[in-house]
Amino acid sequence: MRSTSRLLLALLLTPGLSACQPAAPEAAHDDTGRIAFADAAATRVGSERAPLPARYAAALPETVADLEHWWDDRERFPPPSHAIDGVVSGDAGWIGRLRRSAERVPAGETQRWAAIWQARLEYREVRPAFCASTRAIAAEPDSTLRRALMPAFAKHCAGPEDAAAVLRNDTPDAAVLDYYSQDRSNGGPRPAFAPRLARAARNVFHGDDEQAARRAAFVLAELHQPEANATLLTLHGEIRDQERADQIAMAFLRSDSGPGRTQAQLACTRRSQDPMCEELRKPKPAAAAQSQQDPDRAPPAKVRARIEQLQNLGFARVGDIDPSKLESADAVAVLQAAGYAHWFDVETGEFPNQHDSLLRELAELVRPALDGVVFEEVAPDNDDGPYQLFAYADGMRYRTQAENHGDWYDVDAVLRLLDALLQARKSSDRYLALDTGDQSLVVVGGPRAAIDAALRQKLLKPGDPAEAERAGKAFETEVLDKLRAQGEAAK
Numbered sequence: 114m115r116s117t118s119r120l121l122l123a124l125l126l127t128p129g130l131s132a133c134q135p136a137a138p139e140a141a142h143d144d145t146g147r148i149a150f151a152d153a154a155a156t157r158v159g160s161e162r163a164p165l166p167a168r169y170a171a172a173l174p175e176t177v178a179d180l181e182h183w184w185d186d187r188e189r190f191p192p193p194s195h196a197i198d199g200v201v202s203g204d205a206g207w208i209g210r211l212r213r214s215a216e217r218v219p220a221g222e223t224q225r226w227a228a229i230w231q232a233r234l235e236y237r238e239v240r241p242a243f244c245a246s247t248r249a250i251a252a253e254p255d256s257t258l259r260r261a262l263m264p265a266f267a268k269h270c271a272g273p274e275d276a277a278a279v280l281r282n283d284t285p286d287a288a289v290l291d292y293y294s295q296d297r298s299n300g301g302p303r304p305a306f307a308p309r310l311a312r313a314a315r316n317v318f319h320g321d322d323e324q325a326a327r328r329a330a331f332v333l334a335e336l337h338q339p340e341a342n343a344t345l346l347t348l349h350g351e352i353r354d355q356e357r358a359d360q361i362a363m364a365f366l367r368s369d370s371g372p373g374r375t376q377a378q379l380a381c382t383r384r385s386q387d388p389m390c391e392e393l394r395k396p397k398p399a400a401a402a403q404s405q406q407d408p409d410r411a412p413p414a415k416v417r418a419r420i421e422q423l424q425n426l427g428f429a430r431v432g433d434i435d436p437s438k439l440e441s442a443d444a445v446a447v448l449q450a451a452g453y454a455h456w457f458d459v460e461t462g463e464f465p466n467q468h469d470s471l472l473r474e475l476a477e478l479v480r481p482a483l484d485g486v487v488f489e490e491v492a493p494d495n496d497d498g499p500y501q502l503f504a505y506a507d508g509m510r511y512r513t514q515a516e517n518h519g520d521w522y523d524v525d526a527v528l529r530l531l532d533a534l535l536q537a538r539k540s541s542d543r544y545l546a547l548d549t550g551d552q553s554l555v556v557v558g559g560p561r562a563a564i565d566a567a568l569r570q571k572l573l574k575p576g577d578p579a580e581a582e583r584a585g586k587a588f589e590t591e592v593l594d595k596l597r598a599q600g601e602a603a604k
Contacts, residue, residue, distance in 0.1 A: 203242025244270035330364035427563030465492030478558030524578035548576030
């Protein structure tokens with residue numbers, strides 16, 4: 114089922130309901146003022162008394178076989194995304210469970226076990242508590258646990274004070290490269306080149322993963338340091354496979370190395386369809402035009418005024434924000450900084466979609482209203498059929514069905530379940546999906562009175578999750594059509 118603009122206003126004003134509840138063909142108001150849908154199955158959240166299953170307290174997988182089939186085992190282990198989210202949150206209990214499992218991995222499987230965990234953590238956002246926990250682990254002697262966690266630590270947490278730990282010889286090469294990558298999320302200046310980076314890049318260049326080799330080359334090129342440029346030239350010269358050498362040469366287009374750019378231009382004669390070579394052929398915009406495209410930082414006084422305005426509406430946590438850390442005075446940006454708003458892509462790009470991770474993220478927006486709730490997603494076998502979403506709270510299990518949209522969230526179902534939990538706990542909080550104009554979505558969660566006031570003052574614009582999905586799929590279709598047309602033209 115999908116939201117419709119016909120019911121949007123009514124839903125905004127209905128206690129406990131989010132702005133994107135699914136629509137039904139017929140609707141009437143019951144004696145509580147809530148909307149009662151004729152098709153109860155379309156919006157129903159069921160509940161029954163049920164304890165949290167014992168597997169939530171179980172150990173994590175200790176063998177490669179169990180780790181690889183973790184998603185399929187709903188009997189022996191905690192749900193994977195539940196455990197992984199616990200680890201990246203830095204929760205001491207989950208870090209401890211991971212440590213105990215790592216210590217029991219069979220000797221011949223430690224490298225593979227650690228590599229699987231590295232992959233599971235690669236695209237997860239981490240919390241400050243994770244950085245604090247893994248910083249201590251980074252200082253420990255080499256171990257399976259340390260190898261599993263170091264890439265995430267290097268990418269999201271490591272600063273200059275961690276250089277000695279990150280650049281150790283027993284640190285995984287992936288972690289060393291993440292430490293130098295411009296994609297690392299902890300900000301600050303890029304580290305100074307060290308010989309350990311050259312060794313990591315050489316190992317990856319001569320490994321089996323072609324894309325990893327290309328990424329490593331870009332890490333060196335984008336450092337814009339003489340030692341890194343020289344290293345990239347040297348390592349490129351060692352590659353005997355022309356295809357691999359040309360892949361690596363693409364990185365020179367992001368460097369300030371003259372000899373390197375010459376190598377890249379030669380490679381482009383053999384890789385004319387490579388996006389980097391296509392970019393090379395495009396005219397460069399004038400410097401003045403580029404500077405005009407940069408967003409202006411909002412004046413501090415305007416940011417402070419916005420914080421005060423939102424605080425007066427009832428968003429209490431915005432008062433904890435340091436105005437100097439914000440570049441925008443936009444209400445949504447301020448709410449996001451204060452933990453009242455969550456931005457995400459409605460397309461997950463994976464199966465299963467992990468609705469339970471999204472549920473946990475959104476539950477935090479209304480903290481402490483949904484503290485202690487445990488969420489679970491049960492994916493359909495072979496991606497055929499609907500998802501089942503569960504929440505365990507206060508001795509009850511709440512459940513609802515989520516439509517299977519491929520690799521897209523059913524956000525309606527997520528908010529439906531959260532609404533039911535808020536009602537069950539008699540919370541005055543609510544959720545609101547905002548319009549973004551693309552396939553992403555922002556959900557605001559917080560005091561109902563504050564959100565309603567922000568709507569009246571036009572600080573927030575309601576949106577429809579279904580529209581975000583439609584926009585994303587339309588864009589995908591457009592890109593595929595262009596690629597097909599280019600392919601036909603090239604024949």
